[in-house]
Amino acid sequence: MALEHMVWLIPKAGVSENKMEEIVASIRGLMHLPGVLAISAGKNVTDRANGATHGVLVTLNEADDLPLYLNHPDHQIVGAVLREHCEVLALDYIRE
Numbered sequence: 001m002a003l004e005h006m007v008w009l010i011p012k013a014g015v016s017e018n019k020m021e022e023i024v025a026s027i028r029g030l031m032h033l034p035g036v037l038a039i040s041a042g043k044n045v046t047d048r049a050n051g052a053t054h055g056v057l058v059t060l061n062e063a064d065d066l067p068l069y070l071n072h073p074d075h076q077i078v079g080a081v082l083r084e085h086c087e088v089l090a091l092d093y094i095r096e
Contacts, residue, residue, distance in 0.1 A: 001062065001063075002062065002094070003059070003060040003066055003095065004058070004059055004093050004095050005066065006056070008049060008054075008090075009023070009052060009086040009087075010086055010087040010088075020054055023054075023082055023085060024041045024056075026081065027082075029078075030074060033069055034065065034072070035069055036061075038058070038059040039059075041056040041057070052089070063094060
C-alpha cells in the first residue's frame, strides 16, 4: 500500500516568498528518488494551517520506501535548506 508523506512549511522570520518558491521547486525536483510515485507542493491558499504557508505531499510506493527517501543524499540536501529557512511539520500515513 502507498504511503503519503505530508509536510507543512512555516517560514522563519525574514524568509522571502522567492526563497519559499525556490524551496518548493527543489522539493518537486526529488521526483527521481527511488519509490517516489508523485510529488505535489505549493502555496497555501487558506488561513486554516496555523501559519504554514506551503505544503508538500509525497506519495511513495510503500512504507518501506520512506527511509530510502528520507536518507537519500538529494533529500538530505533539500531537507537541510528547508530546516534552515522553515519550521517543518511532517506526518506519514498508509493510504488505504
